[in-house]
Amino acid sequence: MVEFLIRSITIGVGATAVYDIWGRLLVGLFGLPGSNWTMAGRWFSYIAKGQFTHINITTAPAMPFETMIGWGMHYLVGIIYAGILLAICGLEWGRRPTLLPALILGIVTIFAGWFIMAPAMGFGIASAKAPNVNIIRTVQLVGHCMFGLGLYWTARLISPTWQ
Known part of the structure; x- marks a missing residue:
């Protein structure tokens, strides 16, 4: 469990x-x-107060420490996704990582943003209400591919330390 x-x-x-x-x-x-x-x-802060959806999160009153909370939750979600990858593929993947599972998970994680977070923040499914929606979607999808590569690269970087 510690590993x-x-x-x-x-x-x-x-x-x-x-x-x-x-x-x-x-x-x-x-x-x-x-x-x-x-x-x-801001969105996570409002969730803690019982409000999940917004017409437009940018017009909601600011919450204390929202930037720090946003960054913290961003990294916590990344840790959770890494834990999901290890739970699915096993610790052996962490010891001898391969690219495909990490890349698949990275791509799949975009769906949480597109179908939960963006609509709940008032931006529509896959940020459909954004004026530059195709650019945003492309940047998000490539970013999540980079997250998948980051899962693989980081696992590769630390894998020798456990053998």
Whole structure:
């Protein structure tokens, strides 16, 4: 159980960092839209108060510490996804990772954002209400592929430490 937790945390944090670095590169190099973890933190803060859906989260009153909460939840979700990957594939995958399971999970994780988070925040299914929806969807999908690669790369990086 200790190995499972350590691997979940390490792989999840590493993969989420890869996602974030990729996102910052896209913003800096191409001016593409980046993630707004403040709005995510606002949404999670309202969930804690019992409100799950919003007409538009950007018009909801700000919540205390929403940026910090957003970033924290972003990394916690990455850790949970890494734990799901290890639960499905087993600790042996963490010791000898292969690309395909990590990449598949990375791609699948986009569905939580598209079909739960975006609609609940008032942005529509797969951010359909955004003015630049196709750019946003492409950036999100590629970002989640990068998360999948990050799962693999981080697992590869730490795999020798457990053998």
